[in-house]
Amino acid sequence: MTASAVRVLRVGERALLVELGGGQETEAFHAELLRRRKDGTLPAVREIVPAARTVLLDGVADPERLAAEMTGWRPGPPHARVGEAVGIPVRYDGPDLPEVAERWGVSVEAAVRIHTAAEFRVAFCGFAPGFGYLTGLDERYEVPRLSTPRTAVPAGSVALAGPYTGVYPRSSPGGWQLIGTTDVVLWDTGREPAALLAPGTRVRFTDAGPPGQGRPVRDSGAEGGR
Numbered sequence: 001m002t003a004s005a006v007r008v009l010r011v012g013e014r015a016l017l018v019e020l021g022g023g024q025e026t027e028a029f030h031a032e033l034l035r036r037r038k039d040g041t042l043p044a045v046r047e048i049v050p051a052a053r054t055v056l057l058d059g060v061a062d063p064e065r066l067a068a069e070m071t072g073w074r075p076g077p078p079h080a081r082v083g084e085a086v087g088i089p090v091r092y093d094g095p096d097l098p099e100v101a102e103r104w105g106v107s108v109e110a111a112v113r114i115h116t117a118a119e120f121r122v123a124f125c126g127f128a129p130g131f132g133y134l135t136g137l138d139e140r141y142e143v144p145r146l147s148t149p150r151t152a153v154p155a156g157s158v159a160l161a162g163p164y165t166g167v168y169p170r171s172s173p174g175g176w177q178l179i180g181t182t183d184v185v186l187w188d189t190g191r192e193p194a195a196l197l198a199p200g201t202r203v204r205f206t207d208a209g210p211p212g213q214g215r216p217v218r219d220s221g222a223e224g225g226r
Contacts, residue, residue: 008067011056016063018055018070023135023163027123030055032075034200043069050124050199052133085119086201088167089208090158094178100143100160112207114141115179120165120203125195130169130187132197139163149175156182158205165205182208 006029007019020026030050036042043066046059060066092112101111120136137160145161150173153159157168159176166176169186186196197203 006071006073008070010063010067011058014060014063015056015058016060016067016070018057020053020055023052023123026050026053026055027121027135028075029073030124030199032073033057051126052124084202085204086196087204087206088158088182088184089206090116090180090182091208092180094158094180096146096159096177097179100177100179103143104141111179115165116205116207118205120205122197122199122201122203123164124199125197127166128169128172128187130195130197131166132186132195132199132201132203134165134197134203135163136203137163137165143177145175146177149173153178154181156184158182 009017009019011017018029020029027050030048033042033045033048033055037045037048044059044061045057045066047057049056049058057066092108092115097111098108101108104111104114106114115137118136120134122132123135125132141160142163143160152171153168153174153176155168155170157174157178158180159166159168159174159178161176167182167184167186168174184196185191188194188196
């Protein structure tokens, strides 16, 4: 990332909005902010909120000084938060999984292997409480949203859209491609924090098989490495 890729805008008296060139640049910049906050080199900031191509910093003690500093930063690749990855067991029974596999040019079993082999990172959160936009799949596995969104997607649905994987924390309309379901609770107001996933969290999906039994994944067609 070069300094020219960063544009810093004032938002009110104590906030800054950092505009970046794309998703990877935004993840790297957010990771840089977290690293600097952890090691004490980031000036006082109350809240850091990443999005697809922006990062909002609120409660900034000295906005002008920090804005000048950030334009000179050159973050390296993003690193996930320290600690174990959150494991999410999935029954790969989604209605769109066969079409996703066809788009990828692999069998359904190989598509499952591709998804479970990747390590994901929560790039940002939004859409609904507890919903994280997860990156980790190679760009060749990007899939489009549905041309006609579903009026109701069940809670726990694991889905793909563009470069992202997401899990619906509650039933809602949605146009993502559904590849599976999980019983993991993404949003629980009785839990602290209520959201299981936060920006920077590492995530691994595992094949849980159908209810009551494990489902071995056997390749019946093309390999998943293409």
